[in-house]
Amino acid sequence: MKIIILGAGVIGVTSAYYLAKSGHEVIVLDRRDGPAKETSFANAGQVSPGYSTPWASPSLPGKLFEWLKDPKHSPLKITPRLDPAMFKWLLLFAANCNRHHFDVNKGRMLRVAQYSKTCLDELRQETGIQYDNSQKGLIQLFRTSQQLDNAYNDMRLLSLYHIEHSLLDTKSIIEHEPGLANAQSLLKGGLYIPGDESGNAYKFTKKLAQMAEELGVVFQYNTTIEALEATSNSILSIRTSSGRMTADSYILAAGSYSSLLLKPLKLDVPLFPIKGYSLTLPLTNPEAAPVSTVNDETYKVAITRLGNHIRIGGTAELAGYDLSLHHNRRLPLETSFSDLFGPTDFSKATFWTGLRPATPDGTPIIGNSGKFKNLWLNTGHGTLGWTMACGSGRLITDMVNQKKTEIPSQDLSLERYKNAWI
Incomplete structure (x- = not known):
């Protein structure tokens, strides 16, 4: 399956790595000139479940x-x-x-964060990443x-x-x-x-992006995402500063900018x-x-x-x-x-x-968008993107693969906010 990931921060890059490991063709888009140049660049450095x-x-x-x-x-x-x-x-x-x-x-957050630490430990053992x-x-x-x-x-x-x-x-x-x-x-x-x-999230993301490239992931930097183009229930393409791009599925990992990209599609994300x-x-x-x-x-x-x-x-x-x-x-x-x-x-x-x-409840939004069958969300991690990155990448990979996730994940989707807006 061809998958486009929007955003090359620590969440987008971990998602790309795990998706590529599971056999997908992955392209990652980002407006900056390299990975982890925004929120992941100089955060507090804590991996703190x-x-x-x-x-x-x-x-x-x-x-x-x-x-x-x-x-x-x-x-x-x-x-x-x-x-x-x-x-x-x-x-x-x-x-x-x-x-x-x-x-x-807090229970949801602890569940995701603890799982993510396990995933990070496994990744470190498998790759030796420093x-x-x-x-x-x-x-x-x-x-x-x-x-x-x-x-x-x-x-x-x-x-x-x-x-x-x-x-x-x-x-x-x-x-x-x-x-x-x-x-x-x-x-x-x-x-x-x-x-x-603890650890330097920027160094981690940069090195993991290199490992993802070795698995075949294509990173397209200096590319501004202008709009997601859709039918009533499916994303058709992404309009970017480099032209239109299409894929079978799309993963939105654009951090705080995720809600701005979804607003024209009339998909409210808190x-x-x-x-x-x-x-x-x-x-x-x-x-x-x-x-x-x-x-x-x-x-x-x-x-x-x-x-x-x-x-x-x-x-x-x-x-x-x-x-x-x-x-x-x-x-x-x-x-x-x-x-x-x-x-x-x-x-x-x-x-x-x-x-x-x-997000208002502190829990990330991980799962299908609900409105568009081929649009997945991996965003809303607040101060804990670095803490939850590897687990979130693994979760979204299992979801895209229609595989049962290793931890309960149904309450992580946008669905929990269905009746929340006034």
């Missing part, structure tokens, strides 16, 4: 009140705009901020007693899905991460997830870009840096060691498709790192921004 948690939670309304009191350091910023899509998304997001939906959504990868776990740091209390529900769900974890006191945190010694007075505790890991930022700086003082990766629950910031660099990623901004760098958004990143690891010279840091394709 145990930290797979929806933003929509029962505790979020209270956090919003605290963040509004300190907008400079707030991990969330909403730019007011007359945007019906954002308004609808926020309504659905708010509807998920309760215990029942949180548990359901990408500044490290398997030294993750510690979620709590600065307040309330954060510590909230962790107990997360631990309940981790236990339910058999994900190894432990609650650490401050002494144990320092034993795992000696660089945090000077921040001991700030910490109330931490949730340690030894199975989580997907909205959540703008995130990162800083990447040279590792100059290993003693004042994480051994692997830590997450600061207060600032919603992830700090990861990637080879000879430190990646500091976080913040969430609802500003549509604006990719401009707002330097005031560096402050939460810099403050979090300096609080935890001491005063730091950020003058050599590379500042970057990308758009995370977020």
